[in-house]
Amino acid sequence: MVAVLLLASAALAVETADVPADLRAGLILKILAYDRNLPKRAGANVTVAVLVRPGNLSDASCARLQQALQDASLKSTVGGRTVRALRVDYQGTSQLSGALDNVAALYVCPGLSEQVGVISEMSRRQHVLTLSGSEALVRAGLAVGVVAREGRPRVIINLKQARAEGADLDAALLRFSEVIP
Helix, strand or coil: CCCHHHHHHHHHHCCCCCCCCCHHHHHHHHHHCCCCCCHHHCCCCCCCCEEECCCCCCHHHHHHHHHHHHHHHHCCCCCEEEEEEEEEEEECHHHHHCCCCCCCEEEECCCCCCHEEEEECHHHHHEEEEEEEHHHHHHCCCCEEEHHHHHHHEEEEEHHHHCCCCCCEEEHHHCCCEECC
């Protein structure tokens, strides 16, 4: 049992963002502002869903990110649109499809690495930009990562996936990001 917990903790450490939730939330809103297609994907509000596997060890950090997004939404807008943050518990693909209606961006929390293929396929189909705090999840098929490198936040973009999800990211964002072709 102890070995299983140690393995789960090690896997979570690899997937978890080291960027504080408030800074990550602010960067997510700035990244969304660089998407020229956001007005097509967002309605009157820019809804950011935080996808969580219920009971996962990362649940608390994802709750902090959701709260940080809600706090940031009180102070700023994205492209003149108000921001909404909501939690979505991952319960399978059929539930996720309905949960992505009217969502502009989907932050995928740690603990969902085995579902990245299904999540990225669904996000392409529904034109929802995927984000994560894990470089591994971006390399596995999500569009944008906000990760820590040498103690500093860094944006990683899987450009092919971002375009497939309907994003048209401004060159200014791409210049200060690490782009995965």
